Amino acid sequence: MAVRFELLKESSECNARLGKLYTPHGVIETPIFMPVGTRATVKAMTPEEVKDLGAQIILSNTYHLYLKPGHKLIEEAGGLHKFMNWDKPILTDSGGFQVFSLGKLRKISEEGVEFRSHIDGSKHFISPEKSIEIQNSLGSDIMMALDECTPYPSDYEYTKESLERTTRWAKRCKEYHKDWDRQALFGIVQGGMYKDLREQSIKEITDLDLPGYAIGGLSVGEPKELYRDMLSFTAPKLPKNKARYLMGVGSPDYLFDAVISGIDMADCVLPTRIARNGTVLTSHGKLVIKNAEYKRDFGKLDPECDCYTCKNYSRAYIRHLFNVDEILAARLATIHNLYFLIKLMENIRTAIKEDRLLEYREQFYKKYGYI
Amino acid sequence: MAVRFELLKESSECNARLGKLYTPHGVIETPIFMPVGTRATVKAMTPEEVKDLGAQIILSNTYHLYLKPGHKLIEEAGGLHKFMNWDKPILTDSGGFQVFSLGKLRKISEEGVEFRSHIDGSKHFISPEKSIEIQNSLGSDIMMALDECTPYPSDYEYTKESLERTTRWAKRCKEYHKDWDRQALFGIVQGGMYKDLREQSIKEITDLDLPGYAIGGLSVGEPKELYRDMLSFTAPKLPKNKARYLMGVGSPDYLFDAVISGIDMADCVLPTRIARNGTVLTSHGKLVIKNAEYKRDFGKLDPECDCYTCKNYSRAYIRHLFNVDEILAARLATIHNLYFLIKLMENIRTAIKEDRLLEYREQFYKKYGYI
Numbered sequence: 190m191a192v193r194f195e196l197l198k199e200s201s202e203c204n205a206r207l208g209k210l211y212t213p214h215g216v217i218e219t220p221i222f223m224p225v226g227t228r229a230t231v232k233a234m235t236p237e238e239v240k241d242l243g244a245q246i247i248l249s250n251t252y253h254l255y256l257k258p259g260h261k262l263i264e265e266a267g268g269l270h271k272f273m274n275w276d277k278p279i280l281t282d283s284g285g286f287q288v289f290s291l292g293k294l295r296k297i298s299e300e301g302v303e304f305r306s307h308i309d310g311s312k313h314f315i316s317p318e319k320s321i322e323i324q325n326s327l328g329s330d331i332m333m334a335l336d337e338c339t340p341y342p343s344d345y346e347y348t349k350e351s352l353e354r355t356t357r358w359a360k361r362c363k364e365y366h367k368d369w370d371r372q373a374l375f376g377i378v379q380g381g382m383y384k385d386l387r388e389q390s391i392k393e394i395t396d397l398d399l400p401g402y403a404i405g406g407l408s409v410g411e412p413k414e415l416y417r418d419m420l421s422f423t424a425p426k427l428p429k430n431k432a433r434y435l436m437g438v439g440s441p442d443y444l445f446d447a448v449i450s451g452i453d454m455a456d457c458v459l460p461t462r463i464a465r466n467g468t469v470l471t472s473h474g475k476l477v478i479k480n481a482e483y484k485r486d487f488g489k490l491d492p493e494c495d496c497y498t499c500k501n502y503s504r505a506y507i508r509h510l511f512n513v514d515e516i517l518a519a520r521l522a523t524i525h526n527l528y529f530l531i532k533l534m535e536n537i538r539t540a541i542k543e544d545r546l547l548e549y550r551e552q553f554y555k556k557y558g559y560i
Numbered sequence: 561m562a563v564r565f566e567l568l569k570e571s572s573e574c575n576a577r578l579g580k581l582y583t584p585h586g587v588i589e590t591p592i593f594m595p596v597g598t599r600a601t602v603k604a605m606t607p608e609e610v611k612d613l614g615a616q617i618i619l620s621n622t623y624h625l626y627l628k629p630g631h632k633l634i635e636e637a638g639g640l641h642k643f644m645n646w647d648k649p650i651l652t653d654s655g656g657f658q659v660f661s662l663g664k665l666r667k668i669s670e671e672g673v674e675f676r677s678h679i680d681g682s683k684h685f686i687s688p689e690k691s692i693e694i695q696n697s698l699g700s701d702i703m704m705a706l707d708e709c710t711p712y713p714s715d716y717e718y719t720k721e722s723l724e725r726t727t728r729w730a731k732r733c734k735e736y737h738k739d740w741d742r743q744a745l746f747g748i749v750q751g752g753m754y755k756d757l758r759e760q761s762i763k764e765i766t767d768l769d770l771p772g773y774a775i776g777g778l779s780v781g782e783p784k785e786l787y788r789d790m791l792s793f794t795a796p797k798l799p800k801n802k803a804r805y806l807m808g809v810g811s812p813d814y815l816f817d818a819v820i821s822g823i824d825m826a827d828c829v830l831p832t833r834i835a836r837n838g839t840v841l842t843s844h845g846k847l848v849i850k851n852a853e854y855k856r857d858f859g860k861l862d863p864e865c866d867c868y869t870c871k872n873y874s875r876a877y878i879r880h881l882f883n884v885d886e887i888l889a890a891r892l893a894t895i896h897n898l899y900f901l902i903k904l905m906e907n908i909r910t911a912i913k914e915d916r917l918l919e920y921r922e923q924f925y926k927k928y929g930y931i
Binding site: 229234258262265485501512516 | 879
């Protein structure tokens with residue numbers, strides 16, 4: 190079944206919207222946060238645990254899976270869903286973001302990007318066609334077109350050149366992809382911090398008439414005000430009847446801004462990464478559980494949370510686990526952080542339904558702290 | 561409810577026995593393998609997972625918990641069961657084994673052992689009374705008396721001196737402990753590789769009339785034949801109506817020998833430790849999952865296993881997880897290895913019931929390989 194987006198409701202207060210995204214592996218209620226499973230596993234979690242938290246879709250990384258264990262091996266295994274035992278939707282990125290993050294290890298041309306593996310230095314080449322070929326092997330429900338995520342800051346000239354190449358690459362991705370019932374392709378809008386370039390990119394990318402569009406090149410180190418400005422300028426200009434995906438955003442405040450600007454999907458390694466370092470998200474703000482003040486604190490991580498971790502373990506216990514470097518520490522913190530964001534998005538969906546999203550945001554920040 | 565052992569059946573073929581061990585946190589069917597949760601967690605596992613595998617009791621380590629997070633903190637938390645969210649029986653060792661393993665960092669006297677922490681070098685002193693005080697704080701169902709595990713090899717003179725001190729320490733532990741309804745105390749038989757010293761130790765320790773007895777100082781590096789000889793000499797001499805616990809044994813072959821000699825309980829870090837290094841126990845012997853031969857092997861770890869790991873994941877996937885150092889690798893391998901040993905003991909209990917333990921052992925070795 191081809192991926193399609195159904196718009197259920199638009200907020201009367203802001204650009205937020207409720208929707209349903211239909212995919213070959215199930216229907217997703219939006220707006221949604223997508224946990225990241227970089228190497229065919231959401232770090233520290235089993236797929237059942239991720240599902241039990243309420244996650245409806247996960248993201249996996251083409252670059253990492255291409256290098257290890259290799260996309261052909263995953264294809265032989267029956268595709269990524271089967272390989273990793275996850276039967277709900279999967280979105281894969283194009284590999285571009287990681288390749289461009291390699292800095293000096295990569296060389297860009299019209300044809301694609303040549304790069305050296307961060308693991309063993311071996312030479313590789315990813316073209317738009319190659320990215321789709323890899324993602325076809327993985328069998329994700331939603332593939333992303335190869336793009337260049339222009340770094341911040343970038344000058345006008347380079348940003349324009351780059352976004353135009355991104356458009357040409359998106360076309361090549363679309364042409365190369367065949368089985369649209371099995372896998373969808375989303376295009377990515379670039380254009381850096383230049384509004385006219387964002388407009389140009391939106392025009393060019395949406396001309397391709399794809400089932401969904403992402404905004405790339407935001408939340409890449411720019412000041413928060415600039416992020417908010419560019420986001421609220423760009424997101425509402427995307428077609429209403431297509432899914433809108435903001436790449437790489439996962440802190441509560443950035444997610445609120447995203448939803449309020451009309452974003453349907455977002456992903457980030459933030460909740461799982463900070464969890465493994467012992468930082469947890471709570472309704473009263475972030476908490477660094479290793480701190481001495483929690484040594485004899487027998488309360489929950491978050492007094493208002495009813496996740497598995499909060500129902501069964503104390504701050505003192507979790508602090509102890511981090512102190513002695515136990516695997517269970519990462520597990521319990523990851524469960525809690527993912528639950529926090531998934532629950533937040535659930536509350537956000539309810540608030541949109543009841544036309545009280547701005548009020549809910551205010552209530553949230555009052556406890557969480559204004560950022 | 562005071563801990564007590566009920567002998568249900570003696571094998572007609574060998575010294576193996578079936579029993580029930582009643583504890584304040586539930587009844588244990590013996591013979592049993594006890595997973596180790598050194599620092600108040602069975603490494604990589606949640607308590608629910610350990611329980612779901614069929615584990616009836618776990619072991620935790622007094623030395624480690626005394627240093628971090630400290631037994632007083634665990635007492636404040638409501639005891640070890642509550643602290644770690646495990647409501648089934650717990651056995652704690654005395655701390656002696658770890659202290660004696662410190663080598664030059666410890667100094668033994670009649671009063672007890674002075675040692676330096678392996679973590680920060682701080683000075684500590686554990687006496688028999690202190691060991692019980694700590695274990696009282698932890699609130700384990702079964703405590704172990706402080707003993708010296710004589711290393712292999714040790715000369716006759718030293719072994720004799722040491723076992724006699726172990727007896728005096730066991731007496732002091734018994735005298736110091738008060739609430740026998742809440743916690744039981746097991747004594748430990750030493751005597752190294754000298755049969756007359758083992759007999760002397762059995763005599764002295766069982767004179768204390770405790771609810772259970774352990775055999776210490778075996779499986780400490782001696783040749784396997786010597787282990788089997790000493791074990792089959794010692795175990796049957798322990799009182800029939802008391803639980804018999806062999807410390808530090810967890811490989812299938814050592815467990816078979818233990819049960820056949822009349823042992824009811826055993827523990828070892830082996831299954832969990834080798835799991836984290838990527839070695840798994842299967843009905844066809846050990847398997848090092850990282851090996852290249854499993855790269856494209858889409859079969860189960862063990863074709864005859866129905867654990868969570870084997871039901872859902874391929875060798876190729878688990879190998880990939882180990883290769884990229886994912887936490888899930890340790891989790892899946894640990895689940896499998898613990899299940900393997902717990903299931904083995906379940907099969908052993910059934911075989912004893914049906915008087916075909918020796919036949920079952922033969923069947924097992926035929927596939928597993930003779931060791």
